[in-house]
Amino acid sequence: MPHIDKIIYLDGDTIVFEDLTDLINLDMKEYYILGFLDNLFWALEMYKIRDAMVLNTGVLLMDLKALRDFNATEKFREFMNKYNNSVVQEDQTIINVVLQKYINKLPPKYGIWGFDNKQLALEHNKIQRPKFKYNNEIYKKAFDHPAIVHFTGSKPFNNKNAPYYLDWWNYAKKTKFYEKIYKYSLN
Numbered sequence: 619m620p621h622i623d624k625i626i627y628l629d630g631d632t633i634v635f636e637d638l639t640d641l642i643n644l645d646m647k648e649y650y651i652l653g654f655l656d657n658l659f660w661a662l663e664m665y666k667i668r669d670a671m672v673l674n675t676g677v678l679l680m681d682l683k684a685l686r687d688f689n690a691t692e693k694f695r696e697f698m699n700k701y702n703n704s705v706v707q708e709d710q711t712i713i714n715v716v717l718q719k720y721i722n723k724l725p726p727k728y729g730i731w732g733f734d735n736k737q738l739a740l741e742h743n744k745i746q747r748p749k750f751k752y753n754n755e756i757y758k759k760a761f762d763h764p765a766i767v768h769f770t771g772s773k774p775f776n777n778k779n780a781p782y783y784l785d786w787w788n789y790a791k792k793t794k795f796y797e798k799i800y801k802y803s804l805n
Contacts, residue, residue, distance in 0.1 A: 623683040628766070629676035631773060632729075633785055636765040641728050646678060650688065650720040651713060652679040654768065655752070657745050661711045662718075664704065665794035671750045673721050675710040677729030689719065700725045726752045726760035727757040732781045734768040736761050 619625070626642055628634070644650060653673035662670055685691075693716050698705065705711050715722065732737040739761045742750075743752050767782055774786035790799050 619682060620686070623681070624766050625680050625682055627675075627678040627680055629768060631769040632677060633767045633769075633782055634765070634783075635763075635767070636726075636727075638765065641679060641724075641765065644681065644724075646684075647722075648720070649722040649762075650681045650690070650723050651671060651715055652724045653677060655723050655746055655750060656710070656728065656741065658707065658716075659747075660712070662714055664706075665715050666699075667715060667718060670714075670718055671721060671723065671747070672714050673710070673723070674729070674731075674768070676678075676770065677711055677723060677724070677766055684720070688717075688720070723750065723752070726757050727765045729764060729765065729766050730760045730764045731769050732767050732771060732774075733761065734772065734779075734781055736749070750783065750787040765785050775799060 624646075626638055644652065645738040651673065653675060654677055656672045656674035658672055659668075659670075662668075662672060694712050696711055697716050730739065731742065733742065736758065739757065740754065743754065743757050746752070768784075769780065769786075771774060772780035774783040775782070775790070780786075790796050793799070
Protein backbone atom coordinates (compact mmCIF):
# COMPACT_ATOMS: atom_id res chain seq x y z
CA MET A 619 0.00 0.00 0.00
CA PRO A 620 2.50 2.62 -1.14
CA HIS A 621 -0.08 5.42 -0.94
CA ILE A 622 -0.86 4.80 2.76
CA ASP A 623 1.53 6.00 5.46
CA LYS A 624 -0.24 4.82 8.61
CA ILE A 625 -2.72 2.02 9.26
CA ILE A 626 -4.57 0.21 12.03
CA TYR A 627 -4.36 -3.57 11.76
CA LEU A 628 -6.95 -5.72 13.56
CA ASP A 629 -7.18 -9.50 13.77
CA GLY A 630 -10.56 -10.98 12.90
CA ASP A 631 -11.18 -11.88 16.54
CA THR A 632 -11.60 -8.30 17.72
CA ILE A 633 -14.52 -6.00 18.53
CA VAL A 634 -14.28 -2.24 18.16
CA PHE A 635 -16.40 -0.28 20.64
CA GLU A 636 -15.21 3.28 19.90
CA ASP A 637 -14.31 5.58 17.08
CA LEU A 638 -10.61 4.98 16.37
CA THR A 639 -9.69 8.49 15.24
CA ASP A 640 -7.66 9.06 18.42
CA LEU A 641 -5.81 5.80 17.79
CA ILE A 642 -4.82 6.61 14.21
CA ASN A 643 -3.73 10.08 15.34
CA LEU A 644 -1.40 8.82 18.10
CA ASP A 645 2.12 10.20 17.85
CA MET A 646 4.29 7.19 17.14
CA LYS A 647 7.52 9.15 17.69
CA GLU A 648 10.44 7.03 16.48
CA TYR A 649 8.44 3.78 16.60
CA TYR A 650 7.21 1.85 13.57
CA ILE A 651 4.63 -0.35 15.33
CA LEU A 652 2.58 0.06 18.49
CA GLY A 653 0.66 -2.87 20.00
CA PHE A 654 -0.75 -4.42 23.17
CA LEU A 655 1.75 -6.06 25.53
CA ASP A 656 2.12 -9.84 25.39
CA ASN A 657 3.92 -12.15 27.82
CA LEU A 658 5.61 -14.60 25.45
CA PHE A 659 9.12 -13.58 26.48
CA TRP A 660 10.49 -17.05 25.76
CA ALA A 661 9.74 -16.61 22.05
CA LEU A 662 12.29 -13.78 21.93
CA GLU A 663 14.78 -15.42 24.25
CA MET A 664 15.25 -18.10 21.58
CA TYR A 665 16.92 -15.30 19.56
CA LYS A 666 19.02 -14.04 22.50
CA ILE A 667 16.71 -11.08 23.16
CA ARG A 668 16.19 -10.64 26.89
CA ASP A 669 14.53 -8.01 29.00
CA ALA A 670 12.57 -6.82 25.98
CA MET A 671 9.07 -5.66 25.27
CA VAL A 672 6.87 -8.22 23.52
CA LEU A 673 3.84 -7.11 21.52
CA ASN A 674 0.83 -9.16 20.56
CA THR A 675 0.21 -8.56 16.86
CA GLY A 676 -3.59 -8.80 16.93
CA VAL A 677 -4.05 -5.04 17.21
CA LEU A 678 -1.39 -2.80 15.75
CA LEU A 679 -0.86 0.81 14.77
CA MET A 680 1.70 0.73 11.97
CA ASP A 681 3.77 3.48 10.40
CA LEU A 682 3.95 2.00 6.91
CA LYS A 683 6.17 4.77 5.59
CA ALA A 684 8.76 4.12 8.31
CA LEU A 685 8.52 0.37 7.66
CA ARG A 686 9.11 0.92 3.93
CA ASP A 687 12.05 3.27 4.65
CA PHE A 688 13.51 0.62 7.00
CA ASN A 689 13.08 -2.00 4.25
CA ALA A 690 11.14 -4.13 6.75
CA THR A 691 9.74 -6.56 4.18
CA GLU A 692 13.23 -7.58 3.11
CA LYS A 693 14.41 -7.81 6.73
CA PHE A 694 11.37 -10.01 7.58
CA ARG A 695 12.18 -12.21 4.59
CA GLU A 696 15.83 -12.56 5.67
CA PHE A 697 14.75 -13.52 9.18
CA MET A 698 12.30 -16.15 7.86
CA ASN A 699 14.96 -17.61 5.57
CA LYS A 700 17.43 -17.85 8.43
CA TYR A 701 15.04 -19.25 11.08
CA ASN A 702 12.30 -20.79 8.98
CA ASN A 703 11.78 -23.98 10.96
CA SER A 704 12.19 -22.50 14.43
CA VAL A 705 9.82 -19.55 14.33
CA VAL A 706 6.94 -19.77 16.79
CA GLN A 707 3.96 -17.45 16.53
CA GLU A 708 5.14 -16.55 13.04
CA ASP A 709 4.27 -12.88 12.42
CA GLN A 710 4.38 -11.97 16.09
CA THR A 711 7.87 -13.33 16.66
CA ILE A 712 9.22 -11.89 13.43
CA ILE A 713 7.88 -8.40 14.18
CA ASN A 714 9.08 -8.48 17.79
CA VAL A 715 12.58 -9.69 16.89
CA VAL A 716 13.27 -7.72 13.70
CA LEU A 717 11.70 -4.49 14.94
CA GLN A 718 12.68 -4.75 18.62
CA LYS A 719 14.16 -1.23 18.70
CA TYR A 720 11.17 0.23 16.85
CA ILE A 721 8.14 -1.13 18.73
CA ASN A 722 6.24 0.28 21.67
CA LYS A 723 3.00 -0.32 23.51
CA LEU A 724 -0.39 1.13 22.72
CA PRO A 725 -2.55 2.58 25.47
CA PRO A 726 -4.27 -0.52 26.91
CA LYS A 727 -7.78 0.42 25.85
CA TYR A 728 -6.71 -0.24 22.25
CA GLY A 729 -6.45 -3.99 22.29
CA ILE A 730 -7.13 -5.22 25.78
CA TRP A 731 -7.60 -8.95 25.66
CA GLY A 732 -10.96 -10.57 26.26
CA PHE A 733 -10.09 -11.53 29.81
CA ASP A 734 -12.84 -13.33 31.72
CA ASN A 735 -12.52 -10.91 34.62
CA LYS A 736 -10.54 -7.93 35.84
CA GLN A 737 -8.33 -10.04 38.11
CA LEU A 738 -7.04 -12.04 35.14
CA ALA A 739 -6.33 -8.78 33.32
CA LEU A 740 -4.38 -7.47 36.30
CA GLU A 741 -2.43 -10.74 36.50
CA HIS A 742 -1.43 -10.28 32.86
CA ASN A 743 -0.17 -6.79 33.64
CA LYS A 744 1.61 -7.99 36.77
CA ILE A 745 3.78 -10.45 34.84
CA GLN A 746 5.01 -7.78 32.43
CA ARG A 747 8.56 -6.65 32.87
CA PRO A 748 8.50 -3.70 35.31
CA LYS A 749 9.71 -1.05 32.91
CA PHE A 750 7.00 -1.93 30.35
CA LYS A 751 3.94 -2.49 32.58
CA TYR A 752 0.79 -0.49 32.12
CA ASN A 753 -0.26 1.82 34.93
CA ASN A 754 -2.76 -0.29 36.95
CA GLU A 755 -5.40 2.45 37.16
CA ILE A 756 -5.30 3.08 33.41
CA TYR A 757 -5.32 -0.67 32.84
CA LYS A 758 -8.40 -1.16 35.06
CA LYS A 759 -10.15 1.65 33.18
CA ALA A 760 -9.27 -0.02 29.88
CA PHE A 761 -10.77 -3.28 31.10
CA ASP A 762 -14.00 -1.53 32.13
CA HIS A 763 -14.27 0.61 28.98
CA PRO A 764 -12.21 -0.85 26.13
CA ALA A 765 -12.04 0.74 22.70
CA ILE A 766 -10.94 -2.59 21.20
CA VAL A 767 -11.20 -6.09 22.65
CA HIS A 768 -9.00 -8.81 21.22
CA PHE A 769 -10.16 -12.38 21.92
CA THR A 770 -6.86 -14.13 22.54
CA GLY A 771 -8.41 -16.74 24.84
CA SER A 772 -12.10 -17.62 24.95
CA LYS A 773 -13.73 -16.93 21.60
CA PRO A 774 -17.38 -15.82 21.61
CA PHE A 775 -18.12 -17.82 18.46
CA ASN A 776 -17.41 -21.10 20.27
CA ASN A 777 -17.84 -20.34 23.97
CA LYS A 778 -21.05 -18.95 25.46
CA ASN A 779 -19.14 -17.91 28.58
CA ALA A 780 -16.63 -15.78 26.68
CA PRO A 781 -16.55 -12.11 27.64
CA TYR A 782 -18.54 -9.85 25.32
CA TYR A 783 -20.34 -12.89 23.94
CA LEU A 784 -23.58 -11.02 23.19
CA ASP A 785 -21.79 -8.01 21.74
CA TRP A 786 -19.84 -10.25 19.37
CA TRP A 787 -22.98 -12.04 18.15
CA ASN A 788 -24.83 -8.74 17.70
CA TYR A 789 -22.05 -7.60 15.38
CA ALA A 790 -21.99 -10.97 13.60
CA LYS A 791 -25.72 -10.63 12.87
CA LYS A 792 -25.00 -7.43 10.95
CA THR A 793 -22.77 -9.21 8.46
CA LYS A 794 -23.70 -11.18 5.38
CA PHE A 795 -21.71 -14.08 6.84
CA TYR A 796 -23.89 -14.55 9.90
CA GLU A 797 -25.49 -17.82 8.73
CA LYS A 798 -22.09 -19.38 7.96
CA ILE A 799 -20.63 -18.16 11.25
CA TYR A 800 -23.58 -19.55 13.18
CA LYS A 801 -23.49 -22.86 11.32
CA TYR A 802 -19.83 -23.45 12.20
CA SER A 803 -20.00 -22.14 15.74
CA LEU A 804 -20.70 -24.30 18.76
CA ASN A 805 -24.08 -22.65 19.47
